[in-house]
Amino acid sequence: MITLSFEKGTIAVKSNFKLPHTVWDNRVGCYRCLPLFYKELMDYLKLSGLDYEDNVQDLIPMQNLACNLTLHDYQKEALNKWLQTRNGALVLPTGAGKTIIGLKAISVLNVPALVVVPTLELVQQWKKELEDKFGIEAGTYSGEGHVLKPITVSTYDTAYLRAEELGNRFLFLIFDEVHHLPSPGYANIAEMFIAPYRLGLTATYEREDGLHKELERLIGGKVYEIGIDKLSGKHLAEYTTRKIVTDLTEEEREEYERYHAIFTEFLKKKNFILKSPKDFRLLVMRSGRDVSAREALLARNKARGIALNSTTKLHALSEILNNHFGERMIIFTEHNSLVYAISKEFLIPAITHTTQKEERAEILNNFREGKYTVIVTSKVLEEGIDVPEASVGVILSGSGSKREYKQRLGRILRKKEEKLAILYEIISKKTTEMGIARRRKNVTG
Numbered sequence: 001m002i003t004l005s006f007e008k009g010t011i012a013v014k015s016n017f018k019l020p021h022t023v024w025d026n027r028v029g030c031y032r033c034l035p036l037f038y039k040e041l042m043d044y045l046k047l048s049g050l051d052y053e054d055n056v057q058d059l060i061p062m063q064n065l066a067c068n069l070t071l072h073d074y075q076k077e078a079l080n081k082w083l084q085t086r087n088g089a090l091v092l093p094t095g096a097g098k099t100i101i102g103l104k105a106i107s108v109l110n111v112p113a114l115v116v117v118p119t120l121e122l123v124q125q126w127k128k129e130l131e132d133k134f135g136i137e138a139g140t141y142s143g144e145g146h147v148l149k150p151i152t153v154s155t156y157d158t159a160y161l162r163a164e165e166l167g168n169r170f171l172f173l174i175f176d177e178v179h180h181l182p183s184p185g186y187a188n189i190a191e192m193f194i195a196p197y198r199l200g201l202t203a204t205y206e207r208e209d210g211l212h213k214e215l216e217r218l219i220g221g222k223v224y225e226i227g228i229d230k231l232s233g234k235h236l237a238e239y240t241t242r243k244i245v246t247d248l249t250e251e252e253r254e255e256y257e258r259y260h261a262i263f264t265e266f267l268k269k270k271n272f273i274l275k276s277p278k279d280f281r282l283l284v285m286r287s288g289r290d291v292s293a294r295e296a297l298l299a300r301n302k303a304r305g306i307a308l309n310s311t312t313k314l315h316a317l318s319e320i321l322n323n324h325f326g327e328r329m330i331i332f333t334e335h336n337s338l339v340y341a342i343s344k345e346f347l348i349p350a351i352t353h354t355t356q357k358e359e360r361a362e363i364l365n366n367f368r369e370g371k372y373t374v375i376v377t378s379k380v381l382e383e384g385i386d387v388p389e390a391s392v393g394v395i396l397s398g399s400g401s402k403r404e405y406k407q408r409l410g411r412i413l414r415k416k417e418e419k420l421a422i423l424y425e426i427i428s429k430k431t432t433e434m435g436i437a438r439r440r441k442n443v444t445g
Contacts, residue, residue, distance in 0.1 A: 002045065002052040006168040009192040011035055011056055020044050035167050036218070039196035056194060058168050060112045062150030065134050067107035072235060075101050078224040082199060083108065087220030089178050089200030093228045094410025095236055098201040099126070102174050103133050105199055106151065113172035115153045116189060118180050120144065120357075126153045126176070141166070156186050163192035172197040173219075179204055179403070181218060182211035190218035203410055204403035208277050228406075228413065236413040237391070239421035243437070246312040247429045256431060259303035266296035307431035308397035309338045314345060316426050320394055321346060321374065324422075328367070328390040331376040332408050334397035342376045342396075351377040379404075389414040393423040397433070 002015045013022050013031040021037035024030075033041055038056060045052045071079065078090045079101050086109070092098050106113050115126050123142050130138040130151055139149030141158045148169070159166070173193055175181050178200030181190060190198070198219040205222055206212050215221055232238055248256055267274065270293075274280055287294040317331070333339050336352045343350035349363045349372050360380075366372045367390075393412040395405075412421040427437050 005055040009164040009167055034191050035194040036191045038194040056168055060150045060169055062112055065107045065110055069104050074226055081224040086197045088223030091205045091225035094203045095414045109172050111171040112150045114170040115174045116156055116159045117176040118156055123153050156180055159189045160185055167193045170195050175200045178202045179207055182214040204406050237415050237419045237421045241423045244316050244426045245429045246316050248310050252306050252310055256303050256306045259299040262299035263296045307428040307433045308334050310428045313396050313426045324392050327392050329374045329392040330390045330411055331394045333378055336378050339376050339378050348374050348376045353380050391419055391421050395425045
């Protein structure tokens with residue numbers, strides 16, 4: 001008889017012959033299979049009529065979940081599309097209620113489920129939603145502790161580190177911000193869990209490194225997508241974008257041109273063409289052994305820093321602050337140095353990756369309650385944090401990433417009666433920032 005058991009993140013298969021997806025392990029004298037293929041292996045055994053004993057699952061007993069959640073039409077459409085295979089990713093804008101769809105999916109399947117999220121803040125947000133909607137105690141697995149329940153929320157880091165002990169405890173995996181999953185290491189989570197049902201949630205499916213193609217193998221690929229423009233006005237706020245082009249000061253322009261010339265001359269001299277992120281990574285690798293490449297990269301970074309952090313941008317920001325006095329506003333920048341400069345100049349609370357958890361929570365709470373109407377941040381509010389509703393966003397500097405742009409736009413799109421959200425981009429004239437801004441266009445879909 002064929003026997004299957006779960007052993008430290010793999011399925012041990014004792015069989016006299018090779019089964020699909022198995023490989024021979026000389027050390028223990030049996031076949032092994034990635035838990036990712038558990039369902040396919042079981043389907044094969046059932047169809048073949050072979051005698052087998054399945055000792056893989058060690059599920060956590062759970063009660064029937066009662067749920068009276070009401071979904072919007074587009075949320076029903078997304079869930080129904082996913083339910084056709086019970087695998088795949090749903091792509092919806094920030095503020096479109098991805099968590100609600102995940103909760104509904106949990107209630108429909110009613111099996112032990114693990115929700116995997118990128119941040120501790122999201123662990124607590126999901127735990128609260130699960131407990132509020134289902135009236136249960138949800139478990140949490142993170143650096144702050146391990147409490148295992150039929151419905152448990154874990155960070156990506158902890159799910160990766162604990163996959164050997166948790167891999168056979170759940171039948172349903174939900175990956176929030178699923179674009180993180182293909183990252184090195186995190187992909188092992190999907191490989192080491194037996195769960196046949198897998199749901200990915202994200203506002204930004206594609207990755208610039210192309211690794212999102214791995215999601216087809218790990219969870220089933222993209223099965224539903226709806227863009228911002230299809231939801232704005234009814235389910236999300238109406239919005240408009242405005243571009244403000246500022247010029248560098250004479251001193252900044254002279255310094256920018258000097259550094260930019262060093263970089264472009266190097267590319268020309270070495271016949272080095274930058275067409276993709278991969279080309280840029282090759283240049284970075286080359287800088288480790290080529291002094292001229294290192295000098296060129298440093299010059300490029302200095303030129304870019306001047307364009308992104310131009311002092312003339314602060315004058316444009318001042319006008320925006322005056323024009324929208326009293327409205328709730330989030331200011332986004334690329335670098336912490338500009339965050340602190342704005343905070344000091346305009347007496348605006350700042351949040352960066354160095355801001356302590358308690359201070360960040362206090363700032364966001366004051367922003368939510370209206371004690372603060374404006375906050376300034378670098379990259380830490382783009383995902384994984386419940387940011388209060390705002391109506392104005394200002395991008396003083398950023399990358400060419402469409403994901404980053406979508407996330408920043410999403411922060412001001414929460415629906416409110418008669419609200420028109422405005423996203424400003426302040427860009428330095430005749431600099432590489434013009435190209436960066438062009439690359440992040442056409443993201444609304």
